Amino acid sequence: MFDVQTALDGASFDGAVRVAELTGQGMISLRGDLGDATLRDAVSALTGHDIPAPLHAAWSGEVTTVWMSPDELLILLPYADAAGAARDLQGKLAGTHALVHDMSDARSLFRLTGPALRDTLAKLTPADVSPAGLPVGMARRTRLAQVPGAFFLRDAQTADLVCFRSVARYVFDLLKTAADPAGRVGYFEGFPEP
C-alpha cells in the first residue's frame, strides 16, 4: 500500500490537545432503512456490534459505526478491509433497497486527545459540546467553522473527528489554531462529566 496517501500524510500537532490525522482508516457509507432486519443483521455481522442509536457511535475491535442520519451509517474500519467489506455488504443487501459505497478516501479522520478537547471543539462548532450536550459515545454532525464535520468522543479525553478530504488541511489548521496553548480557555475543563 505504498502509494496510499492520505490528505495530510498523517500529520500531527501537540498543543492544548494533540491532533493527529489517522492514516490507514477506511470508511463505508451505507444508506438504507436502518430498521430493516436484513440490513441490521448484515451490518452487525460486519461490525461486530449493534447499529448505534440515533446520534450515537458504537464500536468494538477495530470497527466503529457512526449514526449519520435516520437512513445513513458510516462504518469506520481498517483501510485495507474497506473495499472488500463494502463488496460483501453490498452482496448481502442485494435484495434490499440500500446503497453501500466505499468512501475510505472521501474523508479525513483526526484523533484529538487531551483535557482541552471540549474547549478546542467549542471554538469551531455551534454544537453543544458540554459534557451534558455531548456525552461520550454521542456523535454530532455539524459545522466546523466554515465546513461540515462530525465528531464523537471515545472517552472524556479522546475524540474522533471527520471532515471531507479536500478540506483536511483547513480543518487541521483550524484545530491547530484552536488548540494553541496560549489560547487556553479553561471553560469545560472544570465541568463535571455526568
Next chain:
Amino acid sequence: MTRYSAFAIAREAFRQHKGWDRAWENPEPRKSYDVIIVGGGGHGLATAYHLGKNHGITNVAVLEKGWLGGGNTGRNTTIIRSNYLQDPSAALYEKSRSLYETMSQDLNYNVMFSPRGVMMLAQTEHEVRGYKRTAHANALQGVTTEWINAKRVKELCPIMNIDGPRYPVLGALWQARAGTARHDAVAWGYARACSAMGMHIIQKCEVTGITSQDGRVTGVTTNRGDIGCKKMGIVVAGHSGALAEMAGFRLPIESVALQALVSEPIKPCMDVVVMANTVHGYMSQSDKGEMVIGGGTDGYNNYTQRGSFHHIEETVRALVETFPMISRLKMLRQWGGIVDVTGDRSPILSKTPLDGCFINCGWGTGGFKATPGSGWAMAELMAKGHSPLTDAFGLERFREGRFIDESVAAGVAH
C-alpha cells in the same frame, strides 16, 4: 416654504434660528384625494413629487404608518449606481442616477449626492467576464462605466489589499459617476417639496384595509379613519405582501431581513465605494467618517428588522480580508431592514388586478439608488397608464417567464 441657502442660514444665525418653519406640514387627513400613496419612504415620496412636478397632480396624500423614511430608506447603505446589465434595469437606474445629480437643486435640499465612484471588484475569472459583459452592455445603454485593472483599483482605493492571498483583485467595473447620498435627506427633501406643492404628508397613519367597488379602488381604511381616492399607489417595500393581501391579490415576493453596520468614525481614508461580491461584502466611508458596511440577507421571512448575527460575521470577515486595516476598527452599530425580494430579484412597477391600484415594490436589497427614477416612472405609469421605463417591470412577467435577472453578471444588487 423658506428657501434654503447660505444666505438664509446667515440671516437666521442672527435671530436664533427662529425663522425656520416646518420642513413639511402636518395636516389632518381630508375625506378623499385624487391619489393616495401608501408608504412614506423614498419611493412613495418621489412618486408623489413627480405626480405633482411632471403631471400637475397635487391633490395627493402620502400615508405613512410610522415616521417618514423610517423603512428601508432610513436604513440602507446608500449606494447609488446604474451599471446594471439588463436593458430595462439600466434604463431605470440610469434615469435615477441622473436625477440624483440635480436633486439637491431640484428640491432645494442638500441630499449630499456624492458621485465619488463605485467599483465592483472582480476576483475570479468568472467575475471578470461578467463585468466585462456589463461594461459592453452599458456602453450601448448610455451608462458610462469602465473596466479597470488591479493597479488602477489600488490607485483609487489605497487601503485595499489587492494581492489578497486568497482572491487577488483582477480588476473592477468602475462607474465614476456613481456614489452615495444622505439617505434621510432624500426622504426629507421630497417631503418638503411635496408639502410645498400642497400635498398632504400624513405620518402615524397606517393603512389597514383597501376598499373597492366593481373591481376599482375607492379608498383605504386607516387608524386615522377612512380616506377615499381615485387612484392609489402601494409603495411599502417589505410590507407589500400585507398590502397586496388587503387589495386581494398575491405577489411573487418574500420579505426578509437585510443587515448593515457602521464602524466608529475615522478620518477619511476611502474615497470610493467598493463592492466585493466573491467574498460578499461592500463598504464605503460616510461624510461623517464611519465605514458603512452592508451584510447579507436571511433566508427566512421576517418582519422584525433584526437579522441573524452570522451574516455580520461573514461580511466583516470578508472585509477584513479585503481591507486588512479595518481589523482594529470597531463596529459601532448594526441594524436590519425588511426587504421585499421577488422571483427574479428585480422590482415590480405595475398595474394590479385591482383597477386604479398600482404597485411599486420588490426593490429588495437595492432600491435606494432607484428612488428618484422609480418615482418618476411610477408617476408616469399612474398618470398615463403606461411608461417606457416600467414596461418591462410588470407583474405578468413571471407567468411569461420574462425575467429581468441581474444576478447573472455576478452580482448582488446593492
Next chain:
Amino acid sequence: MLTLQCPYCGVQCDETELTAGGEAHLTRHGPGSDADTFEQYLFLRENPRGVHFERWRHAHGCGKWFHAARSTTTLRVFGTYKAQTTEPPQQIRDAISAVHPGWSWRNFGETA
C-alpha cells in the same frame, strides 16, 4: 439567530447548521397546468405578518428537510415536523390556535 429542533434527529439546531427553503406545502404543477396555476406554484408566495409554514434543511447535520411553523413577527416557533406530509399536524395547529385564535394560512387554519 434561530434555533429549530430537527424532527428527524432531535438536535436543537443552530441556524448556521440549517438552510432555509421558503414556503412549505407547495403543490407541484408540471406540464399541462394552466398559466395561473403554474404561476401560483412557482412564484406567488405567502408572506404573512404572523404564522408562516416554511421549509428547512438540517444541512450541517442529518441532511433532512423538515417544516416549521413560525411567526414572522415574534419568531416564536410553534413546532417542527417532517417534510413528508402535505399538511401540518393537528398538535401544531392547536399550538398556533392557542396563541392566534382565528388564524389561517392558505388552506389551513381555523375557520372562525
Next chain:
Amino acid sequence: MSLRLSTGGRLIDRTTPVSFRFNGRHLKGVKGDTLASALLANDQMLMGRSFKYHRPRGVMAAGPEEPNALMGVGRGERFEPNQRATQQPLTGGLTAQSQNHWPSLEFDVGAINARLSRFLPAGFYYKTFLFPRPAWKHVFEPVIRQSAGLGRPPEGPDPDRYEHFNVNVDIAIVGGGIAGLQAALIAGRAGKTVLLMEQTAQWGGRAPVDGDLIDGGPAQAWIDAAVADLAAMENVQMRRETMGAGVYDHGYLLAHETLSHGVPEGPRQRLWRIRAGHIVTATGAIERPIPFAGNDVPGVMLASAVRDFVVNYGVAPGKRTVIATNNDDAYRTALALLYAGLSVPLIVDARPEVTGALPEQARARGVRIEAGTAIAKVKGGKRVEGVALCAQDGEGAVTEEVVCDAVAMSGGWSPVPHLWSHCGGKNTWDAAQAHFAPDPDRAPTGADGSAFVTAVGAAAGTLQGDVALGSATARIAALVDVSADAPAVEVAAEAPLAACWMMPARASYELRSKMFLDFQNDVKVSDVQLAAQEGFVSVEHTKRYTTLGMATDQGKLSNINGLAILAQELGEEIPNVGTTTFRPPYAPISMASIAGEARGEIFQPLRRTPMHDWHEAHGATWEPVGHWRRPYAFPRSGESVHDAVQREVKNTRQNVGLLDASTLGKIIVKGPDAARFMDMLYTNMMSTLKPGKCRYGLMCNENGFLVDDGVVARLDEDTFLCHTTTGGADRIHAHMEEWLQTEWWDWKVFTLNATEQFAQIAVVGPKARDLLHSLGGMDLSKDALPFMGWVDGTIAGIPARVFRISFSGELSFEVAVPANRGRALWDKLVEAGEALGVMPYGTEALHIMRAEKGFIMIGDETDGTVIPQDLGLDWAISKKKDDFIGKRGQQRSFLAADDRWRLVGLETLDGSVLPDGAYAVAEGTNANGQRNMQGRVTSSYHSPTLGRGIAMALVERGPERIGEVVNFAMTDGSEVPARICSPVFFDPNGEKQDV
C-alpha cells in the same frame, strides 16, 4: 487642577510605577490606573476635541459611557483609534494620542467651528452648499469630509489573532455587580449551568465605591465571599473583561472578551457566542449629566465618575469641586471628596428643598448647599475656572460666581437597558426616578414564546443597593423556582429626585446653545429644539437630524436628556416620545473579533485535490472555482500565461495532456426508482441508458433554465453515477435530495455524494491510449472500451474506473481512482508520459478546446436565463417524457418564443479575437433611447489550433442566419464585424475522438 491624592485608590498599586506616553510626552502612572486616571494624575485635563466644533474636552465618565476621552492607542500595525481612556488599563510603554485636532491638542485650527457655531446649527448642511452645483463635489464635500471622523485610521495588517467560542448555558448573567453576583449565587446553587460575565476587571460594580454595607460588613467583603462561593461551583463559569455585546433572537447572546491589552501571546480578543436558556441583565445604571451652559468644559464630570476616580484610583479631578445635582446620590461624591481631604465649596441642588440623610451629612460637615439653584454657566475654556449661579426656576440671571476647578454633576440615574432592549424588550417610564426601566411584563420572547431576558439590580430600575439585591433575589429565585433570601443591605435612605432637564428651567437661547446633550457629536439643547421647530418631531427624526446619540457612546449619556428636551418642546409626556432603538453592540467591538479565526490561511476553506501539491510545485497559476482552486495553466519559467495556454492546447491536440478533473461532482443515484428519478432530473431520457454506457445530460430548474450538465454513467440496472460541474456538486446533490425528500418521498432512491472518494484524471490526446496502455493493467482499445463507454479495472496496480468521454474532441479517457491513490497515478502518468510528450493542462486550455468543438460551458454559455433550446441542445431534451423538472417552465410564452437569442459560432472578418461579453448591435434605439442589440459573445478565445479568433455567441434567431455578418460594439464605440458560423470549429464530424 487634577492630581494624585496621597491616600486612597482601591484599584491601584502605588508602589509600581508605569510609564507611558501621551502626545509624545513621557508620563508616569501606577499599576491599576486606567489611561484616564493616569492622565488626570498628571493634571492632563484636556483629553480631546469634539467632533463638530472641536471644543476642548476632558474626561466625563469612568466607564464605557465616556464620550470625550477617546485616544489613539498603540503604534504601527497595532495602532487603534477611538479607545476610551476610561477603559484602557495603563500598561507599560503604552502610547496614546488625543484625536481630532490640528496642529495640536492645545491649539486647534478646527476650533474656529466653535466660534462659527451659530452658523452651524443642527442640519445646517441640508440647507446650504447648494450652489453652484459642481461645487458640492469639488469644494464643499471634500472640505466637509476632511473634517470628518475622529481618530486616524488603523494601519494594518493586524498581527494579532482572534477567536470565537461557543457555549450553551442555562443562564447567562451579564454584569458582575452585587446584583449579578447574587443572581449567579441563586442560579448556581439551584444547579443551573451559569455563565457570569463582567466587562471590567473587577467584580462588585458600584457597591464598594458607594459604600454600601452588606450583611453588616463592607460590600467588598460580601463580594469577595460571593466570588469565592461561585468559583467553587462546578456549574458556574466566571469571566471578567467580558462584555455582553448583544442579545439576539432565540436566546443568542454575544459577548466580547479582552484577553490582552498589549502584545498578546495567544488570541487578543475572544468573541463568545452563547446560547442561553435565559439571559439575566445585571448591567447597572448610568448617571445622567445635567444640561447647563458650559457643561462640556474640561473638569465638568459625572458625579459618580468623580467618586470613582477618587475612590478607585486616588485621583482628584480638582481641588475645589462644585457639585450640581437634582438627587441625593451626588452627595456621596461630596462626602467622598471631603473624606479625601478635598474641598467642596458648594452643592447646587435644583430641588427647591433639600432634606435627605446624605445632604444632612454634607451639611454637618459644613458644606454649603444651595437649593433651587442652578448653574448659569461654567467659566473657563480648556478647564473649569468657576461657575456662575442662578435660580433654577428662572432664565439665567447670574446671582453669584464661585471659583472652582471641577464640577461634578448628577441628573439622576438611568438603568442600562441596552441588552434588555436589543431583542424587543420594552421599557416603561418611571416618573419618580425619571428614567426608563425594563418592563418585566414586556420582556423579549424566545422560540417558545416565553420571556428569555430578566433584568435585575440597578438595571431593572431598582437602583439602591438594598432594592438592587432585592430584585435580583426575588426575580432569579422565581426564575429557577427556589426560595432565597436577599442579604441585608444598609444604605442611606434617599429623598426623591426632581427631574431636571435643563439648568435653569427657562434658560435663554444663548445659554441653551451652550448646553450640551451629546458631547461627542456636539448636539446642544438648542439643536433638539430647532429640530422640533422644523417638524422633526419623531424621536427618530430628531436623532437623525441632529445626530443625537449617534456617536461612539451611542447616547449612553445623552439619550434621556435629549428626548426629555424634545418632549418638553412638543408639550408631550416623555413616554409618548419614546426612546430610539437600542442596537448591538453595547459598546463597540473590533471587526477582528467578529471575523474571529478566519484570516490568512484559514480565511476560507481551500479545497485541495489529491494532486494539488504537485500543481503547486509545478508552477500552476490558479483559478478559484467555489472553494476549490484549479490550475488555470502551468507556465514554465519565462513563459507567459497566455503562451502556456497555447502550448498546452497544441500539445494536447498533438500528443497527450493531463487534466486534474477531480473536482467534478460524482453523485451516485441508486434504487428501484432511480431510473424514473433520473428522467425527472435530466431533460434527457436517462432510463434508456444501458449499463456500461455514458450519456451527456442536462439539468434545468423548475423555471426551465439550464443549471448544470455532465456525463451520466449507468453502473447497473438501478445505479447511476452523475457527473456534475465543479461548482455544481454540492448544489446538485442538495437539489436531488430536496426533490426526493419533499416531493417524491415515496420513491425508492438513495443518493450519495461520492465526489471526494475519487481522484479523476483526464488523459487526452492522440497518444492518450498509448500512455495508459504503457502503465499496464487494462485493455482500453476501441473495441474493449468504445466511445461513451466505461469500464472498471486496474491501471498500474491501482483500481480504476475509466470513462471514454471527451470534452476536447480528442481521444480521451477519464480515469477515476480512489483519492488516496490519485497522486500516485498522476505521478506515474507524468513519468510514463515523458516519452510521449505528456504535459498537464489547466482550465483555460480546457475551455479553449471545448470552444473549438462548440461544447457549451455552464457559466459561460449559460447565465441562469438560458434554456437548453437556446444552445441548440434540443437533441438532449426528450420529447417522449411527459414531465421533467423545467419542462413546464420552458413552455411559457417568453421561453417558447421563436426570436430568442440562440447559440452560433463567430468568426471575425480579420481573424481577431472578439472581447468576451461584447454585444451585437442592431438598428435604432428602444423606447428608452438605448441602442438595440441582437446578440452577445458568450466565449471568445484565440484558437491555437486554428490560429485565429473564435467565439461562441447567442444571437437573435442565430442558427437561421449562418453566413450573415453582424457588428459587435466595443466599449470605445467602435464596431467589429463578425460572420455567423457553426459553433463547431474543429473536427465537425467528431472523427478524432472516436478512434
